[in-house]
Amino acid sequence: MDEQAAVADIRQWWRGGLYILIFSLGAWAWGSGLLPVLLDHWDDITFLGRQHIQLVAISGGLAILIGVPAGVALTRSRFRRYGDVAMQVLNIGATIPTLAVLALSMSLLGIGNTPAIFALFIASLLPIVGNTMAGIRAVPPYLRESARGMGLSPRQILWQVELPNALFVIYAGIRTALAINVGTVPLAFLIGGGGLGELIFSGIALNQFGTMLAGAIPTALLAIVVDFIVTQFQFWTIPRGVNPMR
């Protein structure tokens, strides 16, 4: 209980510090003329921001919808022998720079939205599949044994024992994947995918500091917001007994 109180205390301080920081940032932004520039670009920011979010949502959503079941499948007895190979492939895949993935995707699918989404999907898929597999593999064998010994079917063992106990690691994979995703979306501009990258790269090319920041700041905020949302999911959907956050 004392520990919790101490943690709450520290959080209070953090929050206070954060407010002060935001306030002084805002003051500085107005004073230096940054904020007026951002307001100038407001229409661009909302339009491209929406595109940006769409790219993240579609590619990330697909990656979760396909990655988690794929990771689960690779731990089932039928496919288990491919698990180690898959893990190796995933580890090697994760070392390929996302820019290279985009370039490869463009050479396959041309330019536009589709190759961008495909590349982002692939880049996000790897950590999700990897963590899903790792999480389920890390469930202690005796939990499976006692579940099996008491007469749970393989499906019941998956839903009642394996998934809940692997959930934290699976979420960690999703968090990593979405962080990579949000951070890579600006590069999608390079293959004609749109998004806030348009402002960033135009700003750099035209040497317009304000335009670049009009792309960069919303991108950074978006990354923070996405991470916050996943963290909330993690906090509320993982059972308290296996949730290190509660």
Place this chain on the structure above:
Amino acid sequence: MIRLEHVSKTFPNSTTPAVDHVTLEVPEGEICVLLGPSGCGKTTTMKMVNRLIEPSSGEIFIGDRNTADYDPVQLRRTIGYVIQQIGLFPNKTIEDNICLVPDVLGWERSKSRARAAELLDMVALDPGTFLKRYPKELSGGQQQRIGVLRAIAADPPVLLMDEPFGAIDPINREIIQDEFLKMQARIKKTIMFVSHDIDEAVKMADRIAIFRDGRLVQYDTPDNILAHPAESFVSDFVGGDRTLKRLQLLTVNDAMQHDPPRVTAEDTLETAAAIMAEHGHQAIVIVGPRGRARGYVQLSVARGGKGKVGENHETLPTTVKPGEDLRTAVSTMFRHDVSWLACIDDEGTFKGYVTLRSITRLLSEAYRDG
């Protein structure tokens, strides 16, 4: 009842059988401990009963039904299962853990939840406090109790326990073993219990099955295993002090001399001395009008003494009850440096006495028979 008939198991990639033609029957309501060193096949034998391991040959019956006729998942729902690591699901509350099998069997929620509370009451854990907790919030001993409750939640007639108390510290283990035996006296399950600890086996078992290299080498009551080991492997395994271990299986009643001579306070010392001389005793117990033990007189005092017994007696240093085990009795004798103890029942009535000699005679009788 669990019955194994010529059950064998040879694992793939192995030429020697892990379990070799084992035939044994665990009668209704008894605890059978499968005992042996690691790798002897005892756990494999147990896991073939609920088909976590499929036998290579032979048949296993529960009641009258062959386990091979069941769907394995359905079969396991009718058999309680407890493992050494306990295996409570950390993502579920204690309540949901206990209700696991009732839930998959489709019991009504109110019924299963009431059952969970009732079971917690049975092991003196407060339902209000524990039902909504998670396993990580419980001590190892509490978790193990919950593990046992979970196994009996759906009231299966048969229980399999794989070294269930092995991971608990010695003090708590004793307590939980006693608790479990008390519970078993009430619920009367047919239990197969794997252990590698001879002391645990002697304490828990109605019958012990001793395994070696996949073969069942002896299947008998604990006392017979200790008194008449079938081969040198068994006597080595049960230990050089196997005779001392028998002490906890025998009660004071077994070694007690019933209705021995006694005197009352009104008798004279001469009478007391005469009775002792007649029976060859060194001391005699004095009883009150309702047969309660009041004290004793030693032969050396009574001989040549004058007066009433009541004026010359000494108080008994300690007593035992007929239901206590001989290990306790001998320990009490050593502690008080005496070679005999008066036995009194719960009302204080003098029932007889037990001597070191009568105990050694009782223990050696078994060997003379054999």
